[in-house]
Amino acid sequence: MRIAIVSTPEEIARLAADRIEEVYRSKPDFVLGLATGSSPICLYDELVRRYEAGEISFAKVRSYNLDEYVGLPKDHFEGYMNFIRRHLVGRVDMPEGAAHGPDGWCEDLDEGARLYDEAIKAEGGIDIQVLGIGSDGHIGFNEPGGSLTSRTHVGVLTEQTRRDNARFFDGDIDAVPTHCVTQGIGTIMDSKAHVFMATGKGKARAVKEMIEGGVSQRWPATALQYHDDVLVLLDEDAASELELKDFYKEVWEKERA
Ligand code: F6R
Numbered sequence: 264m265r266i267a268i269v270s271t272p273e274e275i276a277r278l279a280a281d282r283i284e285e286v287y288r289s290k291p292d293f294v295l296g297l298a299t300g301s302s303p304i305c306l307y308d309e310l311v312r313r314y315e316a317g318e319i320s321f322a323k324v325r326s327y328n329l330d331e332y333v334g335l336p337k338d339h340f341e342g343y344m345n346f347i348r349r350h351l352v353g354r355v356d357m358p359e360g361a362a363h364g365p366d367g368w369c370e371d372l373d374e375g376a377r378l379y380d381e382a383i384k385a386e387g388g389i390d391i392q393v394l395g396i397g398s399d400g401h402i403g404f405n406e407p408g409g410s411l412t413s414r415t416h417v418g419v420l421t422e423q424t425r426r427d428n429a430r431f432f433d434g435d436i437d438a439v440p441t442h443c444v445t446q447g448i449g450t451i452m453d454s455k456a457h458v459f460m461a462t463g464k465g466k467a468r469a470v471k472e473m474i475e476g477g478v479s480q481r482w483p484a485t486a487l488q489y490h491d492d493v494l495v496l497l498d499e500d501a502a503s504e505l506e507l508k509d510f511y512k513e514v515w516e517k518e519r520a
Contacts (some may be wrong), residue, residue, distance in 0.1 A: 292323035296392030321445035400482035404445035413447030
């Protein structure tokens with residue numbers, strides 16, 4: 264992992280956008296994996312800014328979301344495809360039909376999940392995946408206890424995740440779906456590169472486990488320790504429990520010097 268600990272969300276957004284732009288420069292028709300939630304919003308705003316400035320184009324990009332709730336009406340404001348349209352794909356030059364997400368509405372959700380995984384493979388895989396992390400260590404919606412080689416599947420959300428996400432549902436945990444369809448850890452690990460973003464004290468324990476803990480199903484994000492292209496972008500609060508924080512800062516500065 265390459266680890267950057269910086270002071271502002273704006274700096275995280277800039278570094279994340281730089282990494283995505285790097286992929287775009289070498290492959291303008293790249294496949295982009297997208298996360299929802301609050302962490303990547305500043306990145307999406309920065310990508311839109313660069314698009315408007317003529318620095319990046321999404322005209323040849325296909326995007327694949329990490330996950331989707333099961334049980335929300337398709338037009339629900341907090342549905343993840345709607346989130347992605349609102350924050351990124353509806354604001355750039357991505358053609359209609361180029362943005363994809365797991366199907367949380369089909370009759371056979373397992374089959375829908377399998378087809379989603381196949382669709383990603385048929386693209387030749389995701390070139391760069393945007394990731395956030397749940398306070399319980401999930402990436403995508405891969406909650407603790409799930410297989411570290413899973414493919415896209417239907418999952419159950421922990422109470423912790425539903426409590427965390429209640430802020431998007433007027434604070435009402437009962438309004439947060441109990442189920443989801445998510446790319447599996449195996450699917451995520453197939454992505455050629457990752458840009459990971461976390462801010463705030465609430466993520467500090469999960470970030471510590473992800474970087475310095477033993478690889479285990481208890482903290483699903485630890486699987487990323489086996490990926491050789493992960494850019495981890497943290498603010499001081501999210502990095503606050505890291506034992507080797509000063510060393511990571513030194514490495515980052517020396518590598519960029
Ligand atoms: C969202 C996703 C989740 C979030 C995580 C953090 O598509 O896959 O893993 O990245 O729940 O959410 P925020 O950024 O809202 O704290």
